Amino acid sequence: MTTPTIRTEFAQRTSLKPGDRIAIVAGSGRLPVNVAESLSAAAHSPFIVMIAGEVDQQADLAAFEHQSLPLEDIAGLVPLLKRHSITHVILAGGIGRRPNWRAFRPRLSLVTLLPRALAALGKGDDGLLRALVRMLEGYGFKVIGAHQVVPDLLAAEGNMTNAKPLKTDWRDLDAALQAARAIGALDIGQGAVSIGGRVVALEGIEGTDEMLGRVASLRGHGRIAGKKRGVLVKSSKPGQELRADLPTIGPLTVDVAHAAGLAGIGIEAGSSLILDYRSMVERADALGLFIVGLHAGKPQ
Structure with a gap:
């Protein structure tokens, strides 16, 4: 596993003085x-x-x-x-x-x-x-x-896990990233799921975990029945207030994505947060999922 570097202006630590509360x-x-x-x-x-x-x-x-x-x-x-x-x-x-x-x-x-x-x-x-x-x-x-x-919370660009996206996964990452940005522009949500090149779920007010629960129940649906892998992508909303509500993933996200049958997770680098990084990566490695930080342009 390699640890990519953060290449973004958001990783600037606020200088706090001793008397600050x-x-x-x-x-x-x-x-x-x-x-x-x-x-x-x-x-x-x-x-x-x-x-x-x-x-x-x-x-x-x-x-x-x-x-x-x-x-x-x-x-x-x-x-x-x-x-x-x-x-x-x-x-x-x-x-x-x-x-x-x-x-x-x-x-x-x-x-x-x-x-x-x-x-x-x-x-x-x-x-x-x-x-x-x-x-x-x-x-x-x-x-x-x-x-x-805590600038270390920011997602960095590049692969974070032993598993890496396959060529077909990049197609899903691209589709889900575009969809996540589209609903973000409407202030609906921050995440999307793509399976087999088709966007199958969009995050709403229910949040990421509930969306992934719906994906698990859709696995037998005619349009995606028999299709494997698939990805979750989370990205910030265009023009989002960056001091609150940035897209976030952690160990629980990995567990729920795995339960939904997904192959991995993409997270927008530089404007998304990762909680309990070490535990998240260890959990993903144990389950065989990939986690990749996506460039603000396209995934590849």
Whole structure:
């Protein structure tokens, strides 16, 4: 296995000063844990804001100073951050649902937040993230991306595993990459699956794992029955807010892709994240899957 080098402007580490205080607004997945552990190793113990009902790595995150915040009390984020003298904010992890606006807790800051948030909803998930980033910056916080703190999380270009794509796999990688970019432009999702040169599944609001579950059930469908291999590709949305919600894969992605009968995974290099890299590669090698970082142009 070779470790390719990252050839992108996104791999620029943010310089943190000794007095800086960093908060991680944490959703689901391993990303908040990876970022928190990296910050702690660099002598910047983070403050974790756990979005209630979304965090699934509570045991690991509870090792750090933390507080839970309901999604419907998101307007309370600003006073919470100010009470803890936060200077930098990282948005990390997934949010599996939209907030119930009718259940929002009344706060003075909600008067200015709600109109902007409602307007952003019409522009999709990325528009909502941009509105949240702008709101935080408007209150004086510096919003940074997880990759700016832990640049090693960024996917590098090239092969990462013992297994390598076959010639037929490159056709699938190209088809799935084009499809992922197309739905990304519409702010629908970040991933697509291609089998036998045909795009068979697109990621929607359900997420990557659920999409791959659908692919597993489609294996007996007439159009792809008997066809083997196939690939998952994830790429960032065109013009995406790069400080939040970058495409992400990890060991669990490998397991679900294998269960769907796929031969490998392609991930856009330089603007996608890899969690628990060593464990992911070891798992892929054990299952015989390839993982490849794709150039921002074409896969080959």
